[in-house]
Amino acid sequence: QQQVKQSPQSLIVQKGGISIINCAYENTAFDYFPWYQQFPGKGPALLIAIRPDVSEKKEGRFTISFNKSAKQFSLHIMDSQPGDSATYFCAASKYNTDKLIFGTGTRLQVFP
Amino acid sequence: DGGITQSPKYLFRKEGQNVTLSCEQNLNHDAMYWYRQDPGQGLRLIYYSQIVNDFQKGDIAEGYSVSREKKESFPLTVTSAQKNPTAFYLCASRVTSVSYEQYFGPGTRLTVT
Numbered sequence: 001q002q003q004v005k006q007s008p009q010s011l012i013v014q015k016g017g018i019s020i021i022n023c024a025y026e027n028t029a030f031d032y033f034p035w036y037q038q039f040p041g042k043g044p045a046l047l048i049a050i051r052p053d054v055s056e057k058k059e060g061r062f063t064i065s066f067n068k069s070a071k072q073f074s075l076h077i078m079d080s081q082p083g084d085s086a087t088y089f090c091a092a093s094k095y096n097t098d099k100l101i102f103g104t105g106t107r108l109q110v111f112p
Numbered sequence: 113d114g115g116i117t118q119s120p121k122y123l124f125r126k127e128g129q130n131v132t133l134s135c136e137q138n139l140n141h142d143a144m145y146w147y148r149q150d151p152g153q154g155l156r157l158i159y160y161s162q163i164v165n166d167f168q169k170g171d172i173a174e175g176y177s178v179s180r181e182k183k184e185s186f187p188l189t190v191t192s193a194q195k196n197p198t199a200f201y202l203c204a205s206r207v208t209s210v211s212y213e214q215y216f217g218p219g220t221r222l223t224v225t
Binding site for chain 2: 006009032034036041042043044045046049089093095098099100102103104105
């Protein structure tokens with residue numbers, strides 16, 4: 001019940017294309033769903049996050065779609081750029097707890 | 113500059129030696145965390161602390177110890193009891209009163225041979 005399943009493990013996209021990464025969870029008590037971006041040898045950086053009271057959140061080229069009934073959420077990167085090449089992690093947690101449960105990561109490569 | 117500092121960036125130790133990883137934050141965040149990252153396994157929580165002089169075990173605490181004597185500092189000791197200590201270690205912090213968001217440091221890559 002504590003797992004967050006992330007797919008795909010790796011993704012190759014052409015410049016200008018749309019990158020889509022999916023995550024699924026079991027614990028219905030989760031109410032915070034962030035996405036982190038990590039470049040090689042660096043710490044993860046918070047990219048965008050959503051609470052379950054909304055079905056979509058957009059920040060620039062990055063959009064989270066959230067489907068509460070299916071217990072799934074996804075990250076869409078529009079107009080993908082080579083600079084977006086990184087590993088992306090989804091995560092989930094319950095309000096007022098300290099445990100962020102991370103997915104296993106998706107390595108995105110964007111080719112020119 | 114506000115942020116989280118981890119030092120050193122790379123650390124090499126011989127098997128059987130204890131080693132302490134440093135984590136300092138000047139964000140005035142209440143909570144601090146240690147994660148371990150291995151290829152293909154995401155991030156796993158080792159220990160966390162919500163206030164000074166208090167800390168809790170995460171999912172993989174065996175072979176590790178921590179202290180929280182100051183709000184800004186949360187060092188992690190990897191003991192000789194940790195069976196597979198080679199990994200990338202990440203420290204994070206959070207303002208607990210108003211935000212869920214955890215902010216990460218740059219990490220320390222520990223290699224034990």
